[in-house]
């Protein structure tokens with residue numbers, strides 16, 4: 001039987017399972033109706049073309065079948081992403097994250113403030129009021145737009161220093177990602193005074209056994225996953241965040257972001273994009289496993305918008321060949337840097353790309369190489385685009401809908417079409433009701 005047809009079949013039968021693969025182990029009978037823990041995962045810029053491309057990138061060419069990915073397995077619906085009308089139909093990451101964190105539309109650039117620049121209550125704030133723990137694990141700097149909208153309020157995403165400073169008052173339990181540059185010693189001292197353990201080395205993650213933690217593992221964003229193929233940084237951060245947050249018996253809300261999918265999209269870099277997709281998929285699998293073992297945990301995954309107008313096939317050719325991407329040994333940025341400096345650049349670049357460059361490709365690259373790193377990086381990406389049949393329509397965002405994926409208690413709430421603000425409002429509705437004043441343990445159940 002074709003796996004790819006199973007979700008459609010279930011939808012056609014009107015079955016409300018969030019995910020067919022979960023139907024066996026997490027049936028409605030066993031799982032609670034309301035989750036104790038909620039994991040929100042955002043693939044920044046991850047429009048539907050990215051999950052399709054990722055499927056073919058991961059396909060085993062030795063089998064007739066195109067294997068299902070974690071995205072195919074968990075898909076439940078779609079979401080519109082348009083911002084407040086003042087910003088038109090195409091959102092940026094800040095307005096989209098504000099929608100996902102607060103359930104309200106705002107202008108592009110807004111960090112959980114409304115169009116009048118007034119703060120909007122966030123899921124994290126509500127969770128904290130209710131005694132839950134909160135945390136973020138991201139591959140960008142932790143004060144970048146998406147995590148910032150969950151943790152802070154600011155009239156502009158560009159106020160990086162003020163946003164970093166504001167995290168002091170969030171009482172968040174787990175802050176893991178990049179961003180050392182935005183946390184000067186004086187600010188770090190204030191965090192440690194509040195009981196945060198501060199680490200910067202990835203190896204030191206293992207030494208952290210309880211919250212709170214401020215882990216900043218890069219000056220700005222984490223390295224491209226494709227440059228560190230076995231590092232699995234985002235999945236390690238995600239696993240650590242789950243371990244730490246689950247120590248709260250009241251429950252937790254965790255945000256995980258595959259942040260650099262968007263950055264690769266802005267660069268029109270399919271090799272880096274597939275590396276980031278793979279790392280985000282790994283992080284999803286970590287959470288999926290947690291949800292299997294903890295039936296009181298809901299995971300909801302979406303994208304904030306689509307980046308780059310990625311197309312699978314380009315220039316009228318009916319072809320997309322991801323084999324090239326599987327063999328590539330480093331990001332185009334890294335390969336270009338080496339090619340600029342090296343004498344044997346043609347041989348080295350061919351080796352790095354995993355294929356023999358043609359005379360025509362070498363001629364173009366040679367011209368680009370004289371013009372500096374940026375032009376050389378772009379030229380390397382163009383060679384990869386031509387070889388794979390990858391197309392792009394913009395270096396910015398596009399306004400198409402994004403997918404929604406979910407598993408665990410109440411996952412069915414996210415079925416079908418919704419707006420990105422609906423996702424947040426559904427999550428708000430799933431948070432526990434405020435506790436009444438403490439009653440004696442033996443009081444009657446009401």
Ligand SMILES: [Zn+2]
Pocket residue numbers: 045093262263266307397
């Ligand atoms: Zn973007």
